[in-house]
Amino acid sequence: MKKYIYISILFFSIGLKSYAQNKSVWDFTNTTTKFIKLYPNPASTNINFDFQKNFDANSTFLIYNFMGKRVFEYKNSSLHNNLNLSSFYRGVYIYQLRDKYNAIIESGKFQVIK
Numbered sequence: 116m117k118k119y120i121y122i123s124i125l126f127f128s129i130g131l132k133s134y135a136q137n138k139s140v141w142d143f144t145n146t147t148t149k150f151i152k153l154y155p156n157p158a159s160t161n162i163n164f165d166f167q168k169n170f171d172a173n174s175t176f177l178i179y180n181f182m183g184k185r186v187f188e189y190k191n192s193s194l195h196n197n198l199n200l201s202s203f204y205r206g207v208y209i210y211q212l213r214d215k216y217n218a219i220i221e222s223g224k225f226q227v228i229k
Contacts, residue, residue, distance in 0.1 A: 150212055150221050151176075157226035164196045164210075171214060179209045205229045 150170040154163050164176065176189035176196070186203065189196060205227055212221045 157228045173215045175213045177211045181207045
């Protein structure tokens with residue numbers, strides 16, 4: 116019985132070492148396609164959101180404040196959107212691009228400075 120426990124621990128530790136050496140194999144952040152380019156970040160008066168040509172026009176673009184309250188929503192947005200930040204308070208905001216089934220396609224954050 117002890118022999119099986121030692122062998123299991125050995126294989127587990129070899130697996131962890133292999134995972135640590137090959138962690139790029141498990142890193143999926145490089146394979147995702149970015150649909151949104153935003154600039155300038157941080158922004159003070161206006162911020163631009165540029166969408167790639169291959170994004171679904173039926174998508175919904177949402178902006179939340181850092182407390183999780185929805186503060187802005189675009190439906191069927193165009194390829195280039197300029198957002199006036201005069202009604203936004205200073206702070207960090209989260210944006211989400213959702214498909215027609217309400218699944219999150221992309222999310223990120225931007226900062227408003229005034």
